[in-house]
Every structure is written in structure tokens, then in C-alpha cells.
Amino acid sequence: MEADAIIIGAGACGLMCAVQAGYLGKKVILLERNHKPGAKILISGGGRCNYTNQWATPEQFISANPHFVKSAFTQWTVDDTINFFETYGIIGKEKTLGQLFPESKNATAVVEIFTSLCAEMGQEIRCNADAKEIAIIEDGFKVTYHVGDKAKTIAAPKLIVTSGGLPIPKMGATDFALKFARQHHLNIIETAPALVxxxxxxxxxxxxxxxxxxxxxxxxxxxxxxxxxxxxxxxxxxxxxxxxxxxxxxxxxxxxxxxxxxxxxxxxxxxxxxxxxxxxxxxxxxxxxxxxxxxxxxxxxxxxxxxxxxxxxxxxxxxxxxxxxxxxxxxxxxGYDKAEVMRGGIDTNEISSKTMECKKIPGLYFGGECVDVTGWLGGYNFQWAWASGFVIAQGI
CATH class of the missing domain: 2.40.30.10 (Translation factors)
Incomplete structure (x- = not known):
């Protein structure tokens, strides 16, 4: 076992989860199929990153279970997001309708907060690492991933899937999380492009x-x-x-x-x-x-x-x-080429709202966009990513 947990996907949710796990003294390894982490963060808000919305409440989220997000948003609030980024030098400025952008910085600075913290805490980000298979083993999970044409494996007691949804395939979006969920007979709420x-x-x-x-x-x-x-x-x-x-x-x-x-x-x-x-x-x-x-x-x-x-x-x-x-x-x-997010995803009835752990497969967690939680335009989906990443870190 190389770490306490493996995180598949170094987007907003995966990066926040890694940092929060580091605060708790837990070692994680992130597998990211792109050549650098935070791809969607970097293009959000025209490269400026509307990293949360001051008005975010459960009412601005679409899900087959509209109550699901309440626990995560109680554990990690908008104020927590604002305070987190202020701690590391990003002061929010409202643009319109509650959207907060970095006042004097940009999306690159947002990603650098996470990569710097991961480096300080020994949280390893393996880029160009394309996860292919997940095996459930006696004491955890074994992930097979490819780096170029070389296959590698890694094992850990806990597995976190934050590999996103289907939008913007040219930026590395895949249906990996959905395929894995279907393989293990987890219900999927019908998916479709959203904010499109x-x-x-x-x-x-x-x-x-x-x-x-x-x-x-x-x-x-x-x-x-x-x-x-x-x-x-x-x-x-x-x-x-x-x-x-x-x-x-x-x-x-x-x-x-x-x-x-x-x-x-x-x-x-x-x-x-x-x-x-x-x-x-x-x-x-x-x-x-x-x-x-x-x-x-x-x-x-x-x-x-x-x-x-x-x-x-x-x-x-x-x-x-x-x-x-x-x-x-x-x-x-x-279509997904122009959609900002995916509607639908892994049924929230398959996941604990308090921990984001899969009910049928202990030690497995899902967070971010692959879950059936879709926010409005304007920083809401980032708030969900940060909150679900924080919640997962508490339980691994």
C-alpha cells in the first residue's frame, strides 16, 4: 500500500480532497490523465475562475434528491471556501449575481494553491496517468493505469473517484466514473449536457x-x-x-x-x-x-x-x-463539447450524504461532477466540488 487513499482525477474536488486529507495527516496519491492538474479550473470564468458563489444554497442545485447536498454544505460552507482562499492570498471580488472571482489573480493562481500545498504535504500528483481498471481486493483497491503505453498499478485501502463528467472531451473528460459505477451495479441518473x-x-x-x-x-x-x-x-x-x-x-x-x-x-x-x-x-x-x-x-x-x-x-x-x-x-x-457541466450522474441514493462513501462498496467514495448534483452557472459547481472534496477527506 503506497498511500492511505488513491484519488482518480485531479480536478477541483480531487485537489481539495488531497489538501484536506493532508491537513489530517493522511497520504494520498492523485492520478490525473491530463498533463497537468486542474484543467477545468484553468478555463473557468474565461481563465479568471469564478471559484464560488456567495448565494450558494441547496436550492441552486439540480438532483433527483435535492436534499442530498445539505450535509456537505453544512460541513463546508461558502464562508469556508472564502476563508480557505483568503488564507492563501486570493481575495474574492463579486462580479455579478454573487459570483466571486480572484480580485487580482487568476485561475492559474487557484490551481497553484493546491499544487503547492500538495507538494508541501507530500501528496503526490501523477499526471499523464490514465486510470483503466479498478479491482476490489481484500484490503482495499488496486488501480491499473497507463502512462503512455506502459501499464502500472497502485493499491490503497481507500479509493476516491473524482474524475468528473462528460463535458469538454478535448480536455480529458471521460465516462470512467460512470462505467465503473455501472460495472458494480450502481444506479445512474440519466446524463445530459447542462449549462449548454x-x-x-x-x-x-x-x-x-x-x-x-x-x-x-x-x-x-x-x-x-x-x-x-x-x-x-x-x-x-x-x-x-x-x-x-x-x-x-x-x-x-x-x-x-x-x-x-x-x-x-x-x-x-x-x-x-x-x-x-x-x-x-x-x-x-x-x-x-x-x-x-x-x-x-x-x-x-x-x-x-x-x-x-x-x-x-x-x-x-x-x-x-x-x-x-x-x-x-x-x-x-x-452537446458535451460546449457544455460546462453534466446533468445526472451516479445516483445519490448509492452514496452517504454525510461522508460521500458508496453504501454498497465500503472504502469507495465519489465526489464532484460524476455525482447527480448539478449547480447553476456562476461558481455553484465549484462550491459543490470543494464541499464534497472536504467531506470525503474527513472519512478516508
Whole structure:
């Protein structure tokens, strides 16, 4: 036995677990298939790393068991995350909606905290180490991994799988955790890309494509939830923060509602304009709220050349429905290549919420993205990674 535990995956969860285990005097070895640790940390937030969210609570997480995260978030809070990074020189600055970014540093500095601490505490990170097989042995676990074309093995009493989910395959994402779980008859909640742009095809495709590059502040909603943030029109459909958020709740074949003028009433604006200047064109009025190009695009649906005084009751109903109840039926999403996280994963009923240990296989732990816990956009998934990594370290 070379260590107290083996960690497969040196991402956010695995790195936090290694450091926290080190604080407790436990020796771990991390196996990372990429040439350096923290690959997704390094690209997060455009390379600046939105490492947590001040508003994070269990309510911003999607899971078949929404109560599962409560224990981990009690054991490791947002304040714990903030204090941890402040201890090592990263001061958080809120950008928008509770997202914390390093005030004067970047994602590289976040990863360097963990690699430096691992080095100080003797926690070994073996990069270019691609885990292939896990054998359950009498006194623990034996992992076979490849370095280039050479096969190697390592054994330890405890095994922690934090190898992430399926998004961004070019950065080393694999289904290793899911395949291993299935081999041992652990239930998997159906997986899908989440926090992902949505595509539009068919007769409306050209309309969206012509608006590519335009952003609009909207309220985007399904029957169960809504988000107020920007949407971005693209050549293939819709993106932007509001769309990424709603994508985690969207299901193929369902409709998304977009309020193009949230917290205002277009009919009230029309009525006010009628009383002051009834000769104002509808297009002129709409240009006060939108870029000219978007107003012109709305001409596909609305009588832009009419004056506000000439708008009929039917016109007003059409305007209200178009502006406040704009319906979109996406054809699909941009897949794991463009998704920030994976929805679904290893069923939380297979795992202890207090320790993250697998109920059926003692000594085996799962954490981070491979578990059926998916956070909103904006630092929430990092908070889950840090919390689950901390919790695992306490039990190994």
C-alpha cells in the first residue's frame, strides 16, 4: 500500500480532497490523465475562475434528491471556501449575481494553491496517468493505469473517484466514473449536457442566424423556473447566461418562454406614448428598448410601420404576446463539447450524504461532477466540488 487513499482525477474536488486529507495527516496519491492538474479550473470564468458563489444554497442545485447536498454544505460552507482562499492570498471580488472571482489573480493562481500545498504535504500528483481498471481486493483497491503505453498499478485501502463528467472531451473528460459505477451495479441518473447553448433548426433558423452577435436582457423560463440575464443570438440558435441556466432544466421537445422586456409592460409604454404623441411609429418606440437590428427583426411578427394611435386591439394583443411571451422550441443543444457541466450522474441514493462513501462498496467514495448534483452557472459547481472534496477527506 503506497498511500492511505488513491484519488482518480485531479480536478477541483480531487485537489481539495488531497489538501484536506493532508491537513489530517493522511497520504494520498492523485492520478490525473491530463498533463497537468486542474484543467477545468484553468478555463473557468474565461481563465479568471469564478471559484464560488456567495448565494450558494441547496436550492441552486439540480438532483433527483435535492436534499442530498445539505450535509456537505453544512460541513463546508461558502464562508469556508472564502476563508480557505483568503488564507492563501486570493481575495474574492463579486462580479455579478454573487459570483466571486480572484480580485487580482487568476485561475492559474487557484490551481497553484493546491499544487503547492500538495507538494508541501507530500501528496503526490501523477499526471499523464490514465486510470483503466479498478479491482476490489481484500484490503482495499488496486488501480491499473497507463502512462503512455506502459501499464502500472497502485493499491490503497481507500479509493476516491473524482474524475468528473462528460463535458469538454478535448480536455480529458471521460465516462470512467460512470462505467465503473455501472460495472458494480450502481444506479445512474440519466446524463445530459447542462449549462449548454441551445440550437434552432427549421423554418426559424435563418431568423436567429441573422441576429447572431446580438444580446438582450430577458427573463427566460420553463414551467418550473425562470432566470433574468442576457441571451445571445448565434448562427445556430441561442446562448448567453440565461440560456445556459435554463438549459439545465430544458428537456428535448419542450418550449421555453422568453420575456423580451422583463419587469416592464410594453402595453403601458404604448398607452403612455399614445397620450403624448400618437404619431410615434411602433418601430420608434421599440428602438428605445432594443438595438435597431433587433427591432427590425421583430418586423417578422409585428406591425412596425403603424403608429401607436393606429394599433388595433388585435395588434396590441400580438405585441404583448410577442414581447412578453416569445416562444422558443429548441431542436437540441450543442452537446458535451460546449457544455460546462453534466446533468445526472451516479445516483445519490448509492452514496452517504454525510461522508460521500458508496453504501454498497465500503472504502469507495465519489465526489464532484460524476455525482447527480448539478449547480447553476456562476461558481455553484465549484462550491459543490470543494464541499464534497472536504467531506470525503474527513472519512478516508
Amino acid at each position: 447553448p441551445l440550437t434552432i433548426t427549421g423554418k426559424d433558423e435563418a431568423w436567429y442566424s441573422e441576429l447572431s452577435g446580438n444580446t438582450i436582457f430577458c427573463e427566460v423560463s420553463t414551467d418550473e423556473i425562470s432566470f433574468e440575464e442576457n441571451i445571445l443570438f448565434t448562427h445556430w440558435g441561442l446562448s448567453g447566461p440565461a440560456i445556459l441556466q435554463i438549459s439545465s432544466y430544458w428537456r428535448r421537445g419542450s418550449i421555453i418562454n422568453i420575456d423580451l422586456l422583463p419587469n416592464q409592460q410594453i402595453l403601458a409604454h404604448i398607452e403612455t406614448e399614445r397620450s403624448s404623441n400618437g404619431k410615434t411609429l411602433l418601430s420608434t418606440l421599440l428602438n428605445r428598448f432594443y438595438a435597431k437590428k433587433f427591432t427590425e427583426a421583430l418586423g417578422k411578427f409585428l406591425p412596425l410601420t403603424k403608429t401607436v394611435a393606429d394599433l388595433s386591439k388585435i395588434d396590441l394583443e400580438l405585441i404583448n404576446n410577442t414581447i412578453h411571451f416569445f416562444k422558443v422550441k429548441p431542436a437540441g443543444d450543442k
